[in-house]
Amino acid sequence: MPRFLHYSDIENVYDDPERAGRLAGTITELDGDDALVVGTGDNTSPGVVAMVAKGHQALDFFRAVDADLATFGNHDFDYGPDETRTLLADAPQTWVSANVFDEDGEPFGAAEGVVPWTVEQVDGARVGFFGVTDPATDSLNPSAAELTLSDPYEAAESAVADLRAEGVDYVVALSHLGGGDDELAERVDVDVILGGHVHSERAEYVNDTLLTRPGVNGEVVLEVTLDADGARVERHDATQGPETPELADALRARVAAAGLDEVVATVDEPIPRDADVVHGGECRVGNFVADAYRWAADSDVALQNSGGLRAGPPLAGDVTIADLVSVVPFEEPVAVAEVTGAELLDAFRQMSSAVVDFGEDGWWHGHVSGARIVWDDDAAELLEATVGGEPVDPERLYTVAMAEYLLHSDHEFPAIEERHRAGEFGIQHDVLADYAREFGIDSAVEGRIERRSSAAGSATTATSASQTE
Template identity: 65%
Template sequence: MPRLLHYSDIENVYDDPERTGCLSGCVQSLSGDDALICGTGDTTSPGVLALVERGRQSLDFFRAVDADLDTFGNHDFDYGPEATRGVVADSPQTWVSANVYDDNGDRFAPTHVVPYTVREVNGARVGFTGVTDPATPSLNPMAGELTFTDPYAAAEEAIDHLRDEGVDYVVILSHLGGGDDELAARVDADVILGGHVHSERHEYVEETLLLRPGANGHVVFEVELSDEEGADSRTKTRATATRHETADAPVDEALAEMLRGRVEAAELNDVVATVNDPLDRTEETVFGGECAIGNFVADAYRWSMETDVGLQNSGGIRNGPPLSGEVTIADLVSVIPFEEHVVVAELTGEELTAVFRECAAATVDFGEPHWWQGHLSGVELVWDDDREAVVSARVGGEPVAPDSTYTVATSDYVLHTDHEFPTIEAHHRAAEGDIQYEVLADYAREVGITSETDGRIQRLSETAADD
């Protein structure tokens, strides 16, 4: 029976050559003539090496595993469409995308990207299509000139073509995140290989197998497309999947060494501060409420622009090893690996209070309902989780006055997107500063990095207390 090997959202795995070697070694150890190797977006960026190499460091990995298929995630456009076209043209896999178009209405990179494709493997014809979150231009300003059409209609059309070609199985490469449930309900597919959301998923919806391997290359799913008949002798049995942790795999030393050379060539090893107690930046910490790494970033923003408030979206702090010991510029790039400026927004007190509410609101489709979405500086905030309400908010030690004006230092992304902190819009822009990681480096040199929290965000919950 045909097999699929699935990874997704590997993002900053390239910054750790050993871990990339494990990911490659895992895929290679599972590969074979009966297997197709599939990515589902955010396989080129973000990360330290991605920023330096404009995503082209991913080519080393794609070639090492001899990748077969991939689709686009929002971060695959981090350096603009032209850089993405270059990576696509030089990569070994077929890029499958049914809903991404250029600004002139043509399909994106039509020479190298197809809306659907058929692969014959182990005696079966497997049809593939791919779809990307239509909110990508809002999530990633560098994709603003592209058009992302309705992914469900695009998938339905592509699958109609695949069925007409007599495929035995239909597989969707999806970077829709939470949209995969609707996709499973609306289209006739055997498997949806998903991404975008960084939590793992392995379940069936409408008899369709839905998978997400999580982020940063820790897990690979091995899918078996069954060729056996079901109990009623009219349908195939459902596809199944096995989870593999890449840390247990043999290391692809050739790939690891290649990436070590790229890391050394990046010359980002200047030490800017020393941290005695590690600053954790796991998903649980960053999205759990106030944390040291979030405070550090928000404090650096406020310090650099001399504003009333500093604000960092939780999703912008990338997961990775804790900051510990000698902290380098490369370490700080890995925390926020984007070429975005810190900007100043001017908000009324009423608008600022709305932003505080949005720190707890699941306004993004790649988050979990309980996640805390923002980190703050210059603020004392008390939030009631049960009532989903601000209990009290103070800026500079004083209660927030609805009619007063406050300055907020944040990333340019926040002014661009309507998926996080939608209260803040482009018209609120008042000034622009340096690139985010440069601000972090300057602050670390001048002020340092502390591992302590100070209670600036308090989350109250009677439910939690009862538990």
């Protein structure tokens, strides 16, 4: 019975060497001759150590767990295609990618051993694997703009046809499509889709195909087993796994070498930044980041996308530059856009997952500074929006500070585009550090975002950060 030890989106786990060591220890303890260790994207970046090592710190982990197979996520290109190629050349696992093409239109990484599909002998069974990546990667990640991503479903259909022609016993998809895994299950005949991209756990069947996601930051490893009766999955809490001292020590050395240990502020009441908080509505960390951006740009409004706030331990006690990098670990500037009030209102509407089909149902995608909005979750309707205490004027021009990424992305705040760019300021985490030095970090939930439930009456708040925090 072949087994697959599935991890994905481990991202900034490297910034916590002990936790990274326990993730590796969990995988190593579960590994065996009947198992393959499989990653499904965003396992090299982002993070503090990733930024310093340009993703190469992942090699410490890959070697520690004796990784077997992997596919690409959008963040695996954070430092550009050439840097990814150098990492591939040293990585121990086989990389499979059926829909990522290089600057010349050739399969990406072919010279470094990347293949569209492969067949592995696992516990007496011939298992075929292929990989697909979100086709929006070139818009999600400006560093990947030179790449081309083809239709993942057509690429999958071709790969599955080839694998079936090889006479394999099972076919397994390594997917970084997120919500696209459902369509993948409907369109191709595969036994398992090992997924990633969306930062929530999943283990369910679609069209008789098992779909799995381990969540984010290496907290969970999923053990998937295939036999004549189908596929089954077992969840393992990696935070309680045995330590791997060699990996932890290697990562600690990288953290020390980063030189980001300057204390810039002290936080008395811990500020949480887990996924439930940042996607639940207004929250303290979202307010802090948005306030820093608006201050730096002297703009009317600031917007922070929830997905850009990386999950991790609360900001507490002495907060260092490294802590702030871990919140927004991207080497991108704060940009300023000039938009009409009508466009700003559209952007406010796009904070709701009911308006923008991205992530999980019920997620809240934005945080603000200088503005207040009231939203009806049931009706998916913007009830009220003010800037500086005044109703948004659809005809007026407003300046909006935000992460530069949002000018390129079609996923979050698509109402604001590159054509709206009006300037840029410092690198995001540097802006946070400057703001923290000047004002400290003492953000609170103030009623900037109110989510109501019309079904329960207009005065009822459906979800608030004070409840989720």
